[in-house]
Amino acid sequence: MPDLGKYAEAVLSSYVLSILLIVAMIVVSVRRSRKVKAALEEIEKRGKSNG
Amino acid sequence: MIALLTRDLRLAVRAGGGFGLGLAFFLIVVVLVPFGVGPESGLLSKIAPGVLWLGALLACLLSLDRILALDWEDGSLDLLATAPLPMEAIVSIKALAHWITTGLPLVLAAPVFGLLLNLPDAGYVPLVISLLIGTPALSVIGTFGAALTVGLKRGGLLLSLLVLPLYVPTLIFGAEMARRAIEGMEATTPLLMLAGITCGTIALLPFASAAVLRVNLR
Amino acid sequence: MGSIWEYANPKKFIATTDRLLPWVSALALVALVGGLIWGFFFTPDDYKQGSTVKIIYLHVPSALMAINAWMMMLVASLIWIVRRHHVSALAARAAAPIGAVMTLIALITGAIWGQPMWGTWWEWDPRLTSFLILFLFYLGYMALWAAIENDDTAADLTSILCLVGSVFAILSRYAVNFWNQGLHQGSSVMRAGAMMGDTEERVSNVYAVPLFVCIAGFILLFIALVFLRTQTEIRARRMRALLARERMN
Numbered sequence: 335m336p337d338l339g340k341y342a343e344a345v346l347s348s349y350v351l352s353i354l355l356i357v358a359m360i361v362v363s364v365r366r367s368r369k370v371k372a373a374l375e376e377i378e379k380r381g382k383s384n385g
Numbered sequence: 386m387i388a389l390l391t392r393d394l395r396l397a398v399r400a401g402g403g404f405g406l407g408l409a410f411f412l413i414v415v416v417l418v419p420f421g422v423g424p425e426s427g428l429l430s431k432i433a434p435g436v437l438w439l440g441a442l443l444a445c446l447l448s449l450d451r452i453l454a455l456d457w458e459d460g461s462l463d464l465l466a467t468a469p470l471p472m473e474a475i476v477s478i479k480a481l482a483h484w485i486t487t488g489l490p491l492v493l494a495a496p497v498f499g500l501l502l503n504l505p506d507a508g509y510v511p512l513v514i515s516l517l518i519g520t521p522a523l524s525v526i527g528t529f530g531a532a533l534t535v536g537l538k539r540g541g542l543l544l545s546l547l548v549l550p551l552y553v554p555t556l557i558f559g560a561e562m563a564r565r566a567i568e569g570m571e572a573t574t575p576l577l578m579l580a581g582i583t584c585g586t587i588a589l590l591p592f593a594s595a596a597v598l599r600v601n602l603r
Numbered sequence: 604m605g606s607i608w609e610y611a612n613p614k615k616f617i618a619t620t621d622r623l624l625p626w627v628s629a630l631a632l633v634a635l636v637g638g639l640i641w642g643f644f645f646t647p648d649d650y651k652q653g654s655t656v657k658i659i660y661l662h663v664p665s666a667l668m669a670i671n672a673w674m675m676m677l678v679a680s681l682i683w684i685v686r687r688h689h690v691s692a693l694a695a696r697a698a699a700p701i702g703a704v705m706t707l708i709a710l711i712t713g714a715i716w717g718q719p720m721w722g723t724w725w726e727w728d729p730r731l732t733s734f735l736i737l738f739l740f741y742l743g744y745m746a747l748w749a750a751i752e753n754d755d756t757a758a759d760l761t762s763i764l765c766l767v768g769s770v771f772a773i774l775s776r777y778a779v780n781f782w783n784q785g786l787h788q789g790s791s792v793m794r795a796g797a798m799m800g801d802t803e804e805r806v807s808n809v810y811a812v813p814l815f816v817c818i819a820g821f822i823l824l825f826i827a828l829v830f831l832r833t834q835t836e837i838r839a840r841r842m843r844a845l846l847a848r849e850r851m852n
């Protein structure tokens with residue numbers, strides 16, 4: 335851990351907040367991608383069995 | 386074209402909404418500001434041009450969804466689209482009608498409301514000029530926003546969200562011009578910029594509004 | 604390999620990006636983690652700004668991406684208007700939330716950086732103000748996408764909004780510049796400008812190399828996310844079409 339001096343709070347909080355936002359963005363994107371993928375597969379399967 | 390303009394104007398006056406509501410809203414904003422920031426007259430006269438501009442802008446915003454929504458609902462917009470008039474002309478006329486019923490009364494009322502806010506004597510003429518030049522841009526930009534959201538059920542809130550960022554340059558140059566004139570600085574640069582924005586939006590934005598409206602009527 | 608327009612075919616786009624995605628994501632991860640660790644642990648403090656200079660590794664790349672994302676949306680919107688490729692419109696839609704988050708990161712890190720340096724969380728400095736306005740543009744754009752049900756109508760309307768918004772965003776940038784100088788007689792602008800100039804000019808190699816790694820990481824992350832999210836949008840669009848067909852039968 336480097337010595338951040340008196341600005342430790344500022345530096346750490348900006349790193350924590352930014353990384354949180356980035357990770358949240360990635361998680362949301364991946365989750366939605368999986369969900370939509372699964373839903374689409376199900377609908378396509380249903381379409382095939384019907385017709 | 387003139388027939389469409391007179392029709393729009395007559396409808397606006399008869400419905401009563403556009404005219405009175407915008408002005409009343411403007412008055413309320415102006416009255417509420419001293420309650421919010423305190424009655425100290427020095428402070429009030431300092432922020433008066435900004436508050437008057439902001440009030441005019443919000444009052445303008447309030448009536449935007451009426452530009453096209455009524456015609457959309459009763460289907461006359463579809464009729465207009467099949468008329469020999471180009472869509473660009475229709476949206477321009479709509480913007481003009483909105484300005485005459487909303488913008489112009491606001492400009493005329495601004496000096497009266499300026500009294501309430503202790504607007505400095507040097508400020509009346511520049512304020513009216515800046516509003517007179519700036520409010521047409523507000524109407525034209527607002528028509529674009531109204532065209533974007535015309536088909537939506539809860540378009541009103543979205544309309545504000547879309548239009549307000551587009552109002553930023555007009556507001557900045559308009560209020561800045563009035564403020565500079567009051568402080569005795571040269572105000573020609575913001576005046577010219579404001580006029581430039583107004584001319585530019587009047588010249589170009591109707592094409593975007595017409596394109597958007599065509600998409601929505603498809 | 605044919606022309607670039609082949610990728611306008613949704614199936615082809617999904618197949619290609621599926622192959623590319625693991626590589627791009629891995630590279631993005633390496634560059635981001637590497638750059639940030641390098642910047643955070645292994646760069647010296649600035650003699651004037653102390654350790655806050657380390658915020659630059661988040662602030663500058665995110666600010667860059669905030670603008671680049673909008674430019675990418677602008678290009679994608681133009682392609683949609685001219686050539687009407689669905690992938691293009693959906694890519695613009697996919698990029699908007701990423702751009703908004705980037706703008707938010709730039710604003711947050713800017714505020715946190717400004718607090719010890721300028722003694723205030725928020726300064727109505729032209730740059731900060733422009734980014735706030737850019738954030739509002741992103742919000743409006745996403746709200747319009749979300750509000751319209753018909754996909755093609757939404758694509759048309761949002762791409763026109765993107766074009767008009769770009770013009771107004773540039774106008775606002777100049778207006779804001781003018782406005783703040785008028786208010787503060789240039790003092791705060793000078794202060795901010797000096798700050799910005801300081802860091803930019805003084806970025807010696809010690810800071811520059813990890814900064815470039817971070818910028819590359821952010822760009823790769825953006826590309827990976829746009830690929831992934833565009834795939835999602837394509838699938839969602841297909842899903843809506845299939846559902847609509849089912850209801851018809």
